[in-house]
Amino acid sequence: MKNDNQPTAIPYPPSETPWVAILGNPNCGKTALFNRLTGLHHKVGNYPGITVEKKSGWLKGHKILVRDLPGTYSLNAKSIDEKIVADTVQSWRDPAKRPRAAVVVVDATNMTRNIYLALQILDWGVPTIIVLNMIDEVRKKGLKINTKLLKERLNAYAVIPTSAKYGEGIEKLIQTIAGIPDNPLLPEVPPRLVEIGHFKEYIKPLTDFLEKFGPQLNHNALIEALRLLGEKSYINYLTRYLNFEEIGQLQHIIKEVKQTLIQNDIPFHTLEQSARYGFIDLYLSDVITQEDVQRKSYSERADRLLTHPIFGPIGMILVLLFIFNAIFSWAQYPMELIQKWMILFSSQVSAAIPPGALNSLITNGVIAGVGAILVFFPQIILLVFFLGLLEDSGYMARLAFMMDRFLHKIGLQGRSVLPLLSGFACAIPAVMAARTINDRRNRLVTILLIPLMSCSARLPVYTLLISAFVPRKTVLGFISLQGLTFTGIYFLGMFTAIVVAWIIKKIYPPRTNHSMMMELPPYRVPILSSIGWQIYDRGKSFLTTAGSIILAVSIVLWFLASYPKQEASPHLSSKEKIEQSYAGRLGHAIEPIIRPLGFDWKIGVGLITSFAAREVIISTLSTLYNIEDESKAQTSLARALHNDRYPNGKPVYSFLVALSLMVFYVYAAQCMATFAIVKKETNSWKWPIIMVTYMTSLAYVASLIVFQSGKLLGF
Amino acid sequence: MKIPRLRRQNRMRLRNQKGQPIDYNVYPLDIIENKEIPLTELKPGEEATITRIEEKGYGFERLRELGLSDGAPIRMVKYAPLGDPLEIKIRGFYLSLRKALASQIWVKRRFRGRRFEER
Numbered sequence: 001m002k003n004d005n006q007p008t009a010i011p012y013p014p015s016e017t018p019w020v021a022i023l024g025n026p027n028c029g030k031t032a033l034f035n036r037l038t039g040l041h042h043k044v045g046n047y048p049g050i051t052v053e054k055k056s057g058w059l060k061g062h063k064i065l066v067r068d069l070p071g072t073y074s075l076n077a078k079s080i081d082e083k084i085v086a087d088t089v090q091s092w093r094d095p096a097k098r099p100r101a102a103v104v105v106v107d108a109t110n111m112t113r114n115i116y117l118a119l120q121i122l123d124w125g126v127p128t129i130i131v132l133n134m135i136d137e138v139r140k141k142g143l144k145i146n147t148k149l150l151k152e153r154l155n156a157y158a159v160i161p162t163s164a165k166y167g168e169g170i171e172k173l174i175q176t177i178a179g180i181p182d183n184p185l186l187p188e189v190p191p192r193l194v195e196i197g198h199f200k201e202y203i204k205p206l207t208d209f210l211e212k213f214g215p216q217l218n219h220n221a222l223i224e225a226l227r228l229l230g231e232k233s234y235i236n237y238l239t240r241y242l243n244f245e246e247i248g249q250l251q252h253i254i255k256e257v258k259q260t261l262i263q264n265d266i267p268f269h270t271l272e273q274s275a276r277y278g279f280i281d282l283y284l285s286d287v288i289t290q291e292d293v294q295r296k297s298y299s300e301r302a303d304r305l306l307t308h309p310i311f312g313p314i315g316m317i318l319v320l321l322f323i324f325n326a327i328f329s330w331a332q333y334p335m336e337l338i339q340k341w342m343i344l345f346s347s348q349v350s351a352a353i354p355p356g357a358l359n360s361l362i363t364n365g366v367i368a369g370v371g372a373i374l375v376f377f378p379q380i381i382l383l384v385f386f387l388g389l390l391e392d393s394g395y396m397a398r399l400a401f402m403m404d405r406f407l408h409k410i411g412l413q414g415r416s417v418l419p420l421l422s423g424f425a426c427a428i429p430a431v432m433a434a435r436t437i438n439d440r441r442n443r444l445v446t447i448l449l450i451p452l453m454s455c456s457a458r459l460p461v462y463t464l465l466i467s468a469f470v471p472r473k474t475v476l477g478f479i480s481l482q483g484l485t486f487t488g489i490y491f492l493g494m495f496t497a498i499v500v501a502w503i504i505k506k507i508y509p510p511r512t513n514h515s516m517m518m519e520l521p522p523y524r525v526p527i528l529s530s531i532g533w534q535i536y537d538r539g540k541s542f543l544t545t546a547g548s549i550i551l552a553v554s555i556v557l558w559f560l561a562s563y564p565k566q567e568a569s570p571h572l573s574s575k576e577k578i579e580q581s582y583a584g585r586l587g588h589a590i591e592p593i594i595r596p597l598g599f600d601w602k603i604g605v606g607l608i609t610s611f612a613a614r615e616v617i618i619s620t621l622s623t624l625y626n627i628e629d630e631s632k633a634q635t636s637l638a639r640a641l642h643n644d645r646y647p648n649g650k651p652v653y654s655f656l657v658a659l660s661l662m663v664f665y666v667y668a669a670q671c672m673a674t675f676a677i678v679k680k681e682t683n684s685w686k687w688p689i690i691m692v693t694y695m696t697s698l699a700y701v702a703s704l705i706v707f708q709s710g711k712l713l714g715f
Numbered sequence: 716m717k718i719p720r721l722r723r724q725n726r727m728r729l730r731n732q733k734g735q736p737i738d739y740n741v742y743p744l745d746i747i748e749n750k751e752i753p754l755t756e757l758k759p760g761e762e763a764t765i766t767r768i769e770e771k772g773y774g775f776e777r778l779r780e781l782g783l784s785d786g787a788p789i790r791m792v793k794y795a796p797l798g799d800p801l802e803i804k805i806r807g808f809y810l811s812l813r814k815a816l817a818s819q820i821w822v823k824r825r826f827r828g829r830r831f832e833e834r
Contacts, residue, residue, distance in 0.1 A: 074780040112806045113782045230776065269770050273779035281784070300792065300809070309796040401811050405797035408813070414800060517777055517816070520802060520809040 019065035024105030026071030032164035034068040108132040127157040135161040194278035226272040299522040334378040342371035365558030392526035411505030416446040423453030427674040452497040468638035469658035598657040598707040660707040667699035754820040757791035763822035782806040
């Protein structure tokens, strides 16, 4: 039996920093457990595949690195984030790259499916700790898990029940990880699967061949053979260990073995799967015992209403409307407060510093720029909070379920709902979330559509223009006109995304009829602290990445607007001064192009600078207007916009101009960060360039239509 | 032996060859139909046993990995509001599938005669 058993006790040199890998199915609470182990907090999603990044942190109180790998159902990767896991595990062939331990997180309420991945990991011969997470839910369900028997049957290093939610068993897990010796002697065990129809006999040529390279491959030959048979691309992993000739021989042998299996009526594509589930059904069925029988789960009963053919979509629209209405009205109070503070702060600073270039830089460049962004912080926090609630409660997966048919029609899949909806908060995490889409084509299209979703950076622009130019009226007695315009602008982006997707589908149709396979996780009460950390992370990244760009642009703009100084002619008014500055000249230069859209040169300056980030137009305009009215105290930007007139006395801004500008902002790809992230995610310059080109032309044409037709209609 | 109450929809559908309703107190066994049908023919709430999965296209391997083995009991939970993805319960969890893939799964309808543990 020696040839069956992998030499698991290979002495390997402990790599410089010992590390442990955390693996598990999507939605098993892996990220929450990671937060518990490291003390660092990260996103805990309830939507399959929320962990798209590889995260690491130090194990509490120990010098051991903990790496959180993306959630996956199996090592046979179907998507990019699953491939990250598969590749990491493949690197374990190299003894130096082995982790000190593999921690496989198992959703204990759903053991049979979760244990499949655990079996695959266990057979790599790394000390494997099975973590039975959500043990609190198991107790509530009346299930009993015999952990001792499970450990025996699996031959695992340890089996530890935990609850990442309540912190149960975490201490024991930390101690177990820390207590693993450098060279643990693992018992030699046969691979954890059953033989189906004497397949071992038929694939013997393959296993014999692989056996010869045992030390190089460092993985059980039988499993290796099964994977080679089931997965076409698996052979690519072996090219590093075998030379060209040997790969050729291997391919030949695989072909022959497949022939034999076909002759003997054994389906070789899914041989490993069947063999593993055979093992699970045979050995693990008596590990779990159930006391009372519950026919329908709580979630399923809730879903009767929440994914009901009629009430489901109604609920979905209500939820979305509620969220958008809330961020618009609830955020008003803190926004006004911040605005007041900033004005107070600015005037105090202005009084403390002697007048001159420095005073001007700080009040008009720095404080005005940052202040204009801080004002919109409350809205961003609210939106991130609601998105966190949707994700962590499990409702997001139901949205995908309900929307799939619709998205399928425009060539996408239900999974695109999460990235597309996340696009409402910020395009940057949304583009990253598109990694969960397992089809490259759908992923690309989703990425191209995300910027059409009105992200939170556009909120400031919409808010400013709506509060300044849309009358505070109510329609039908209870819907505010401002809220209606706001909703309309959001829907415009979504509607355009649908049209664009449909057009892309015609040009670049999906190659195969891909199937959306998605787990509908049970509804769970979101962990509020985890949402809190999510808000903290997003808010911080907004302030640091967006904030730093905005600050820099603000200062550059202040410079552009203040220089060259017209020292020679002091009789010039402030308005003439700004018109002759660099910024004014730039704005004037593009004015002929944007004139048909109803924009003046100041908006032109804003459009140029807001390529850094959309919200920059606010700080640009406030800088521009503050400098113009140097004599007055800093007035609120909305008032300044209202008061701005053309030389002939006509107001620069009207409802129509505001609308045209908002439409422009719905479409224009004005975000350097989005451009950068799309470049990073698609790994080519082609896609970000395509994105910017199509969106900018769309923006121009749409604004043109809005303004010109509005003028014709007499607005 | 105490025979638990059955769910109404299954109880109504069970009839003997003459079309008369079956008295469960006399005949409380599960019935697996002999006819093999694609999963998409199941109505919401109906249960079945997987007999085979066509090995074509994309996704059948993942179905096997998720525990849709031959012989595994399966329940059709519902169809999405727009009719396309459908939701099944398999091995204790809920999975959403598109009809295109679900029609590759062949099942035999199962009617409950008596209640037993479901995971």
